[in-house]
Amino acid sequence: xxxxEIDVMPKKEILDPQGKAxxxxxxxxxxxxxxxxxxxxxxSLQIEADSAEVAHEKVELACKNLLxxxxxxxxxxxxxxx
Amino acid sequence: xxxxEIDVMPKKEILDPQGKAxxxxxxxxxxxxxxxxxxxxxxSLQIEADSAEVAHEKVELACKNLLxxxxxxxxxxxxxxx
Numbered sequence: 001x002x003x004x005e006i007d008v009m010p011k012k013e014i015l016d017p018q019g020k021a022x023x024x025x026x027x028x029x030x031x032x033x034x035x036x037x038x039x040x041x042x043x044s045l046q047i048e049a050d051s052a053e054v055a056h057e058k059v060e061l062a063c064k065n066l067l068x069x070x071x072x073x074x075x076x077x078x079x080x081x082x
Numbered sequence: 083x084x085x086x087e088i089d090v091m092p093k094k095e096i097l098d099p100q101g102k103a104x105x106x107x108x109x110x111x112x113x114x115x116x117x118x119x120x121x122x123x124x125x126s127l128q129i130e131a132d133s134a135e136v137a138h139e140k141v142e143l144a145c146k147n148l149l150x151x152x153x154x155x156x157x158x159x160x161x162x163x164x
Contacts, residue, residue, distance in 0.1 A: 009124060022149070033140060036126075042089045061113060
């Protein structure tokens, strides 16, 4: 059994309106030192697999086919054996 | 300047309907080995601060006051000097 921690983020060249809005709110909160906020998804999941290679492959498949929209988002993940 | 990578996740005792729905979709995709999906937010931001302690404090403030709903969500973050 493996645990995967996946980050799905808007690509750098894509405008992130949610992040922009939250950056504005930081100023109102007195936290103007905080900048360049970008907001994406964090996904944690478990995979039944015999090896780290197989688990890695399954997570890649899940990211490409379901979890990330590769036109606008990129993903990174870490795998850990449980 | 510091870079913070923040994960905001639904607490364990809170039902995550989005994660449940995606777990169901994995089966339809032929990825039934993937289970216990939970979906939260990943936030990356930059902080202008003189020390790691100050940066840490500002990120804590931002998480508590704006980025996470502490009733339903918990947060973790990593700081890195740029």
